[in-house]
Amino acid sequence: MKRRLWGALTLLLTLIAPATQAAEYFDAYGLAPASAALDLGAQPLGYPSGVISAVMARDRILAKALVAAKRPLKVHFFRRGADIVPMLADGRVDAALLGDMPTLLAAAEGRIWIAGLVKQTSTAIVAKGGLQVSDLVGKRIAYVEASSAHLTLLQGLAAAGISQTQVRLVAMGVSEMPAALQRGEIDAFAAWEPAPTIALGHSEKNHIVFRSHSSDYFVIRRDLAQQSPLAAQHLLAGYLRAIEWMRRAQPNLERAASWALADTRAFAPLPTIPGKAGRESQSVTLAQIAAITRREILDVPSAPVIVFNPAEPPLRSEFEFLVKLGKLPAQAQWAEVQAALAYPGLAQVQAQARAFALLSFDYAD
Numbered sequence: 001m002k003r004r005l006w007g008a009l010t011l012l013l014t015l016i017a018p019a020t021q022a023a024e025y026f027d028a029y030g031l032a033p034a035s036a037a038l039d040l041g042a043q044p045l046g047y048p049s050g051v052i053s054a055v056m057a058r059d060r061i062l063a064k065a066l067v068a069a070k071r072p073l074k075v076h077f078f079r080r081g082a083d084i085v086p087m088l089a090d091g092r093v094d095a096a097l098l099g100d101m102p103t104l105l106a107a108a109e110g111r112i113w114i115a116g117l118v119k120q121t122s123t124a125i126v127a128k129g130g131l132q133v134s135d136l137v138g139k140r141i142a143y144v145e146a147s148s149a150h151l152t153l154l155q156g157l158a159a160a161g162i163s164q165t166q167v168r169l170v171a172m173g174v175s176e177m178p179a180a181l182q183r184g185e186i187d188a189f190a191a192w193e194p195a196p197t198i199a200l201g202h203s204e205k206n207h208i209v210f211r212s213h214s215s216d217y218f219v220i221r222r223d224l225a226q227q228s229p230l231a232a233q234h235l236l237a238g239y240l241r242a243i244e245w246m247r248r249a250q251p252n253l254e255r256a257a258s259w260a261l262a263d264t265r266a267f268a269p270l271p272t273i274p275g276k277a278g279r280e281s282q283s284v285t286l287a288q289i290a291a292i293t294r295r296e297i298l299d300v301p302s303a304p305v306i307v308f309n310p311a312e313p314p315l316r317s318e319f320e321f322l323v324k325l326g327k328l329p330a331q332a333q334w335a336e337v338q339a340a341l342a343y344p345g346l347a348q349v350q351a352q353a354r355a356f357a358l359l360s361f362d363y364a365d
Contacts, residue, residue, distance in 0.1 A: 026083060029076050033091035038071040038224070038231055041084040041096035044263040045175050046192050048293035049097045049118050049216050054259035055242035060362040062238035071231035077267045079173060082146035088112055088221060095220040095235060099148030099192065100318050101327075103217045108332040111222055113343035114315075115236060116304035118216035121296040123152040124196045125210040127188035128181050128203070133160040133210050142172040142180060142189035146327075148214045149174070151318060153190035154325060156210035175268055181206060193292045194284045201288075215314070218304065225345060236349045237356035240304060245361045247298050250290075257289040259365075305346065314341060 031039060042053035056062060057075040066073045076093070078084050081102030087093035088106050097118050098106065106112045125133065125141075133156050143153050157164065170186055177189040178199040189195065192214065199206045218239055225232040246253045261284070297303050306314055319337055322328045349356050 026076065026078060026087075031076065031087060031092035035092075036070065036072070037074040038066055038095070038228070038235060039093050040073060040075045040235070041078055041087065041093045041098075042075050042263075043079070043081065043097060044077050044260065044267045045079060045173070046099075046216075047194055047260060047289050048297045050263060051246070051256050051260040051289065051293045052118060052218075052239070052242050052297070053097055054263050055245065055256050055363065056238045057263075058259060058363045058365070059238045059241065060364055061241070061357050061360060062234060065234040065237075066231055069228065069231040069234060071228050073235075077263070079268075080144050080147055082144075085146070088219070091221065091223065093221075094224045095218070097216060097218055099151075099216050100214060100315060101146055101148050101151045101322065103219060104315060104319055104322060104328060104337060105146060106219060107337045107340040108328055110336045110339070112219045112340055113222055113225060113345065114217050114219050114306070114337075114340045115343055116218045116239060116346050117297070117300065117302070117306050118218050118304070119296045120215050120300045120303065121193070121213075122211040123149045123190070123192050123214035124208045124212075125153060125156050125188055125190045126177075126181065126196050126199045126206055127209045128184075128206050129187075131188060131209060133157070133162070136160070136188060136209075137162055137166045138168065139187035140168045140170050140185075142170045142177045142186045142191075144174055144191070145171055147174075147192075148216070149190040149192050151322065152210070152212040152214060154327070155212045155321065156190070158321075159210070173268075175264075178202065193296065194288055197288055197292065198284055217306075219340075220345075225343075232345060233349050233356065236345055237358060240346070240349065240356075240358055241361065243297065243304050244358065245363070246293065253290050253293060253298070254286060255363075257286045257293065260289055261286060306341065308341075313338065 044050040053075060063073055081098040084093055084096045085102050085105045088096060089111060103114060107114060143150050174191050174195050177191050177195050180186045181189055181199055182202060220232055246256050315337055319334055323332060
């Protein structure tokens with residue numbers, strides 16, 4: 001069964017390979033299985049995920065602990081979670097911050113632990129003009145393949161009784177979507193924050209036509225937890241510390257937002273949005289990044305712990321929906337995802353708060 005499931009997953013990853021192979025930006029990272037470094041995959045084009053990774057990357061306590069564990073931290077930027085999934089599968093990346101659909105792709109073959117919550121919110125379809133989801137037949141809709149927003153798009157179309165073949169899907173980077181909508185190159189897009197906030201802030205004609213529950217997760221390879229348990233625990237401590245530090249004071253959150261924006265700009269130029277009188281403006285502000293981060297993770301009382309509702313386990317409905325649409329391997333078993341969600345690592349680190357310096361903070365600008 002494992003061999004058949006891995007074969008099916010490989011086939012699925014092959015289907016999304018054209019975008020991955022074209023995105024050769026990560027070839028320069030020199031990632032290789034079983035490297036000495038602890039390689040963390042981050043997505044600086046999305047918030048609050050990019051904010052959390054920005055704080056972790058600047059954590060001196062985490063850096064020192066991982067050097068002592070002989071697994072020095074290296075953070076690598078990716079445009080989308082689907083680019084990270086194959087690297088988690090073969091060991092080139094040890095941990096990552098992923099959306100729900102990439103998390104399910106990674107968990108389906110049983111090689112990762114789903115360690116904690118990174119975001120809990122809704123992902124949106126944004127349209128221009130008077131369009132509703134039911135009006136999107138024949139329209140151009142931008143999306144990111146195999147992303148949480150792709151899942152939202154599929155759910156929105158299904159709710160309106162529209163098939164994927166009845167719309168014109170346009171593969172596009174999430175940071176490019178608001179400007180493309182403003183220029184009239186697309187009629188709608190499906191995206192995570194900050195793209196919806198940017199689009200709504202630049203035109204009263206833009207509005208959200210569909211929302212769907214969306215969550216991001218912090219995942220680690222099971223091999224990391226087995227072969228370098230102390231390094232895995234220190235990484236989880238850095239993740240817990242980042243969220244606690246931002247919760248403690250607004251200036252901390254604003255400082256984290258500035259780091260995240262710096263990471264975003266270093267990775268990809270922020271597009272400008274056409275405005276009134278020919279003026280253009282930057283696409284996102286520090287205040288917006290801070291507000292998104294507070295709303296989508298810091299104000300979630302349980303975060304970063306994943307809350308389990310026996311009647312509706314996390315990711316179960318998304319899993320069943322994607323299997324039904326053929327977006328996950330037919331042989332994918334919910335038991336693999338359920339097992340990945342049962343990882344006790346976060347609770348173990350929280351129980352040793354002093355040993356892992358969870359209430360100590362030292363960050364480098």
